Each structure stands twice: as structure tokens, then as C-alpha cells.
Amino acid sequence: MDTMRDRFITTTSQLLDEDPRLALVLAEISRDGFGPAARAHPDRVVNVGIREQLLIGAGAGMALTGLRPIVHTFASFLVERPFEQVKLDFGHQGVGGVLVSAGGSYDWPAGGFTHMSPGDVALLDTLDGWTVHVPGHPDEAEELLRQAAAGDGRVYVRLSLQSNERARPVGAGAGFTAVREGTDGVVIAVGPMLDNVLAATEGLDVTVLYATTVRPFDAAGLRRAVGDHRAADVVIVEPYLAGTSTAAANDALAELPHRVLGLGVGRAELRKYGEMDEHLAAHGLDARGLRERIGGFLRR
Amino acid sequence: MTNTTAAPARDHRDMYRLMSLMTGAEKHGPAATSTLDVLWVLYDRVLRVTPDTVDAPDRDRFLLSKGHGPMAYYAVLAAHGFFGEELLPGFGSYGSPLGHHPDRMLVPGAEIGSGSLGHGLPLAVGSVLGLRAQGLTDPRVWVLVGDAELDEGSNHEALAYAGPAGLEQLHTVVIDNASASYARPGGIAARFEAAGWSVASVDGRDHEALYAAFTAPHPGRPRAVVAHVDPKP
Numbered sequence: 001m002d003t004m005r006d007r008f009i010t011t012t013s014q015l016l017d018e019d020p021r022l023a024l025v026l027a028e029i030s031r032d033g034f035g036p037a038a039r040a041h042p043d044r045v046v047n048v049g050i051r052e053q054l055l056i057g058a059g060a061g062m063a064l065t066g067l068r069p070i071v072h073t074f075a076s077f078l079v080e081r082p083f084e085q086v087k088l089d090f091g092h093q094g095v096g097g098v099l100v101s102a103g104g105s106y107d108w109p110a111g112g113f114t115h116m117s118p119g120d121v122a123l124l125d126t127l128d129g130w131t132v133h134v135p136g137h138p139d140e141a142e143e144l145l146r147q148a149a150a151g152d153g154r155v156y157v158r159l160s161l162q163s164n165e166r167a168r169p170v171g172a173g174a175g176f177t178a179v180r181e182g183t184d185g186v187v188i189a190v191g192p193m194l195d196n197v198l199a200a201t202e203g204l205d206v207t208v209l210y211a212t213t214v215r216p217f218d219a220a221g222l223r224r225a226v227g228d229h230r231a232a233d234v235v236i237v238e239p240y241l242a243g244t245s246t247a248a249a250n251d252a253l254a255e256l257p258h259r260v261l262g263l264g265v266g267r268a269e270l271r272k273y274g275e276m277d278e279h280l281a282a283h284g285l286d287a288r289g290l291r292e293r294i295g296g297f298l299r300r
Numbered sequence: 301m302t303n304t305t306a307a308p309a310r311d312h313r314d315m316y317r318l319m320s321l322m323t324g325a326e327k328h329g330p331a332a333t334s335t336l337d338v339l340w341v342l343y344d345r346v347l348r349v350t351p352d353t354v355d356a357p358d359r360d361r362f363l364l365s366k367g368h369g370p371m372a373y374y375a376v377l378a379a380h381g382f383f384g385e386e387l388l389p390g391f392g393s394y395g396s397p398l399g400h401h402p403d404r405m406l407v408p409g410a411e412i413g414s415g416s417l418g419h420g421l422p423l424a425v426g427s428v429l430g431l432r433a434q435g436l437t438d439p440r441v442w443v444l445v446g447d448a449e450l451d452e453g454s455n456h457e458a459l460a461y462a463g464p465a466g467l468e469q470l471h472t473v474v475i476d477n478a479s480a481s482y483a484r485p486g487g488i489a490a491r492f493e494a495a496g497w498s499v500a501s502v503d504g505r506d507h508e509a510l511y512a513a514f515t516a517p518h519p520g521r522p523r524a525v526v527a528h529v530d531p532k533p
Contacts, residue, residue: 092413
């Protein structure tokens with residue numbers, strides 16, 4: 001199976017062939033994979049070198065002339081390092097574009113904290129108007145990338161090496177989809193957290209919602225899942241900073257007594273290397289850790 | 301160079317009247333007018349953009365990166381008919397489109413919103429790339445930066461890329477009023493030269509010298525003009 005990043009390269013290379021409005025801006029990362037696309041479209045595939053402020057500024061400048069830029073590097077250097085460029089060069093200038101990150105929270109644990117970006121979605125959440133896609137499978141990544149490329153708005157697509165066993169349908173409506181129905185509570189699994197959430201909630205009487213688009217947050221979908229219960233217990237399991245969507249869930253349930261547990265990557269720096277599975281376990285995001293905390297929260 | 305500016309010819313000295321509509325002051329010191337002559341020459345004789353072509357794909361673009369002290373910019377835009385001078389007295393007030401830093405979503409004729417320093421040159425690089433990718437190799441992109449603004453590292457990412465990339469459509473004018481706290485004489489021109497730009501240094505108050513520097517050919521290279529004005533007090 002190819003990775004989401006592999007699929008990003010093949011899909012974007014195709015899209016560049018099909019849509020003259022698209023441009024791709026790189027800062028060395030994934031340069032080799034886009035070699036054929038760069039040769040086919042030398043003016044629409046631009047590598048600015050290791051210059052991430054320019055990466056964002058140049059992408060936004062292309063958008064000012066009417067192109068739709070797809071801008072890509074590791075999440076740490078796409079969102080965190082040039083954050084003011086993301087805020088001003090896209091948002092304040094009022095232009096659209098697609099930011100596509102690789103690396104996620106700990107795709108390369110041996111690379112250490114400099115290459116970990118658990119805070120990317122929380123940071124973008126301080127800005128208005130960003131759609132945030134968190135695919136859980138390369139097929140979903142392809143579909144969401146195609147949607148993002150065809151649109152006009154500001155879109156962040158967060159790719160990761162963490163992936164679910166199989167792809168799920170990604171609707172155009174961007175709403176949460178019910179994977180399992182139950183009555184004791186609602187567990188929202190974001191992107192690649194789904195398989196671990198399904199394993200963790202095996203035998204529990206809970207509804208599991210699957211989310212590949214977290215902004216906008218599908219408040220109506222969450223309320224539908226709660227149904228006519230007079231109170232709601234909700235768990236959100238995200239592959240980035242814990243609690244990133246807790247406020248959104250609270251807002252969605254403002255009319256109802258409710259409890260929300262936000263699970264995800266911890267704030268404290270682990271200073272550990274190793275493999276992704278070890279980091280998932282360390283943050284309590286493996287099936288065992290999730291089961292313990294979800295069961296405790298629901299008192300099951 | 302064709303001057304396609306359609307608005308009625310205005311006297312350069314009228315800028316002071318227009319600026320006084322914003323500031324209430326009869327006279328303006330060197331700091332408030334450091335960009336004035338450069339802006340005047342650009343809009344009067346160099347830029348191929350008019351109120352009728354602000355959305356034309358093949359217009360020249362002027363990006364005011366140094367958004368501080370935009371009175372001279374607003375005065376020049378008003379003088380050239382991009383908006384009416386009746387907007388000037390509202391400068392900075394709640395409902396005015398004219399802030400103390402310009403916002404492209406509010407100011408007719410403004411290509412970018414600025415204020416945070418170091419954003420214009422990267423946006424200008426992207427604008428050239430975007431134009432070129434659409435086969436629009438005739439329009440020129442101009443960006444105005446301040447000498448102290450060049451302290452921001454984002455500018456250096458942009459200028460170090462633009463030279464080797466040969467972005468001939470890109471033009472930077474640096475208003476040098478010696479306001480950077482740490483700088484060496486000639487350092488600005490040297491940095492652009494080292495990155496492969498075509499560079500000229502001129503008196504930023506001399507309209508003919510500015511015009512000559514702005515219109516000199518620079519095949520295959522971006523152009524930087526360092527315009528020296530009176531040092532900031």
C-alpha cells in the first residue's frame with residue numbers, strides 16, 4: 001500500500017495535468033517525487049528551497065494572480081514556523097489555497113521533537129475560514145485532496161503515516177459518519193485514530209462517529225448522534241494535540257447537559273525516539289490506553 | 301515607457317494638500333514623506349495600472365510592503381482616481397477604508413494588505429511566479445520596502461531566491477532613510493547584488509533619477525532600486 005504522502009504526489013501530479021489553475025509550491029520536501037510533474041509543468045511546480053516563509057508567501061502571491069496554490073512540506077515547517085504568513089498572506093489577504101502537510105504528530109519519532117507537529121490543527125483553529133481535513137487512509141487522502149483542489153477556500157490537509165486498515169467513504173458534505181451505533185455515549189474518532197477507537201470500544205454500547213473533516217466541526221452530526229438523550233457523554237479522539245476539538249463539541253452541545261473528554265497527543269515533550277506505536281502507547285492512544293480512559297469516563 | 305494613467309494630471313505639490321486632509325497638519329516632516337517621491341514617479345510615469353484596470357490580469361502590480369505611514373500612498377492613489385479624496389479625512393476612523401496600515405480588501409487599488417513587515421517581497425515573488433505561469437510575462441511587479449524592514453529575514457528568503465530564479469518581472473524599491481539600528485553603508489545594495497539582482501542606488505527625491513533607475517533594462521534579472529532619502533531623525 002502506498003502512503004498518504006505517496007498518494008498526494010501521484011494525485012497532485014495528475015491534477016496539475018488536468019487543471020491549469022493549480023500550482024504546486026515546495027520547499028525541498030517531496031521534491032524528488034514531484035520531479036516528473038516539475039518537468040511537465042516547470043512554471044506551475046516551484047521549489048523555493050529551504051525557505052518556509054517564502055513558501056507560504058509565494059503560494060499566496062500566486063493566489064493573488066488567480067492560481068490555486070497547493071503548498072507542501074512537513075507540518076512543523078508548514079504551519080508552525082511560518083504561522084504569521086499563513087495568518088496574513090492567505091487569511092488577511094483574502095485568498096485561498098491548499099496546505100498539505102506530511103509528518104503529523106510523530107511520523108518520524110526517531111527524528112525527535114523538531115519534526116513533530118501535534119499543535120498544527122490547534123494553531124489553525126485560531127484562524128477563521130480554514131477547512132481542516134484529516135484523512136485516515138490514502139484513498140481518503142486522495143478524495144479529500146481532489147475536493148480541496150477543486151474548491152476556492154483555504155484548506156489544510158493533514159497527511160500521516162498512521163493509517164486505518166481500510167478506507168471509508170468521504171462524502172462531499174464533510175460531515176461525521178456513524179461507524180457504530182450505541183446508546184451510552186458518542187466517541188468521535190478523527191482520521192487515523194479510527195481503528196484504535198473501534199478496537200478500544202469493542203463491546204461498549206457507544207456510537208462511534210468517524211471524522212475526516214474536523215473544521216468546520218459537524219455540530220449537527222454530533223447532535224444527531226446524541227439523539228433524544230437528555231444528557232450527552234462525548235469522547236473525541238484526535239491524532240494531534242489532546243482537546244483540540246473539545247470547545248467545538250461543547251459549543252455543539254450547549255443546549256444540553258454534557259460531558260466531553262478530549263483525547264489526543266499530550267502537551268508534554270516526551271523526549272523519546274523509537275517507533276510510532278511506542279508514541280501512540282505513550283500518549284495513551286493505543287487500543288489499551290483508549291479503552292481504559294474511555295471506559296473510565298463512561299464508568300463502564 | 302508608456303504612461304497609461306488616465307486620471308487628470310496632478311501637480312506633485314498637491315500631494316501635501318491631500319496628505320493634510322488625513323493628518324490635519326499643514327507641513328509634513330521627512331518621515332511622513334519618505335516614500336512620496338518614489339510613489340509619485342511610479343504612479344505618474346511607470347506603473348501601467350489605472351482605476352479601470354485594477355482587476356485586469358495584465359496590469360502592473362504595486363505592493364506596498366512597508367505599510368507604516370501610508371498617507372503618501374493614499375494621497376497618490378486618490379490623486380490618480382483610485383478613490384475619491386473625500387475618503388481621506390476619515391483616515392484611521394472606525395468606518396474608514398483607510399487604516400494606518402492599508403488593507404487590500406478595503407482600499408481600491410491596493411494590491412496587498414500590509415503592516416506586519418517582511419510580507420510584501422515574498423508575495424511579490426509569488427505574484428511574478430503566478431503571472432509567469434499564466435503566460436503573462438509583460439506585467440511588472442513592484443514592491444516597496446523600507447531599509448529597516450529588510451531586517452526581517454523573510455525578505456532575505458525572497459531576494460535570495462528571486463535572483464537565481466531570474467525573476468525579471470520583479471522590481472523592489474528600497475526607501476533608505478537610514479532607520480535600521482544595525483546596518484553598514486552600502487549593505488543593502490550589496491545584498492541584492494550578491495543575490496544576482498540588477499541594482500541601482502539613487503537620490504530618492506530626484507524624480508528624473510528615480511525614473512531612469514525604474515526604467516533601465518535588466519534582462520534576465522530582478523531589479524532593485526535603493527532610494528536614499530533624508531535620514532530618519
